[in-house]
Amino acid sequence: MMKMAVSSPSFFLFLILSFAVVAFAQHHSTHLHFYALERFFGSPNPTVAFSVNLHPESPMEGFGNLGVFDDIILAGLDPNSPVIGRLQGSTANTDLTGHSLTTIINLVFTAGEYNGSSLMVLGRNQVGGLSDRSITGGTGQFRLARGYVLSRVVNVTGTTVIFEFDVYVTQ
Numbered sequence: 324m325m326k327m328a329v330s331s332p333s334f335f336l337f338l339i340l341s342f343a344v345v346a347f348a349q350h351h352s353t354h355l356h357f358y359a360l361e362r363f364f365g366s367p368n369p370t371v372a373f374s375v376n377l378h379p380e381s382p383m384e385g386f387g388n389l390g391v392f393d394d395i396i397l398a399g400l401d402p403n404s405p406v407i408g409r410l411q412g413s414t415a416n417t418d419l420t421g422h423s424l425t426t427i428i429n430l431v432f433t434a435g436e437y438n439g440s441s442l443m444v445l446g447r448n449q450v451g452g453l454s455d456r457s458i459t460g461g462t463g464q465f466r467l468a469r470g471y472v473l474s475r476v477v478n479v480t481g482t483t484v485i486f487e488f489d490v491y492v493t494q
């Protein structure tokens with residue numbers, strides 16, 4: 324009798340559903356929203372530098388240029404908002420049309436709930452548009468993270484640019 328009960332279709336359905344529930348329960352999503360402040364090269368305390376500058380006349384668009392940045396992550400749009408981390412990485416001008424950059428970003432949190440944790444973000448920065456980049460991993464509380472990052476420019480002054488970030492992390 325037991326053997327028959329174990330091999331019944333409903334038992335297997337129950338098993339499959341149980342695994343599905345466990346798999347679902349193991350994943351959780353986090354949405355983070357913040358801003359990144361970049362100070363241009365040439366401004367008093369630049370947060371961006373070009374290590375290879377084949378096109379000084381247009382460093383952001385020049386094919387072959389390589390840059391590094393260490394931008395400030397702010398909780399709000401106001402430049403005086405609390406600093407919650409750094410956006411540290413590099414850019415490569417890999418687009419002959421100058422419309423995008425290939426970026427490698429360490430999104431490092433230095434305050435708040437995620438202080439000490441980081442996200443690895445890879446992908447294409449769409450110059451002047453919405454960028455959609457991949458989260459390929461993380462450290463600390465974000466170990467084994469996956470997800471995506473949407474960002475766009477929301478404020479430009481003579482010496483700074485502010486990006487708005489929406490980060491969707493799945494673990």
Ligand SMILES: *[C@@H]1O[C@H](CO)[C@@H](O)[C@H](O)[C@H]1NC(C)=O
Pocket residue numbers: 433434435438439
């Ligand atoms: C963040 O964590 C570091 C290392 O544990 C600590 O020294 C620092 O005070 C923390 N910063 C904030 C703002 O909590």
Ligand SMILES: *[C@@H]1O[C@H](CO)[C@@H](O)[C@H](O)[C@H]1NC(C)=O
Pocket residue numbers: 401402477478479480
């Ligand atoms: C950009 O930010 C600066 C400094 O906060 C502010 O004075 C300016 O009005 C902002 N510009 C736009 C277009 O929002």
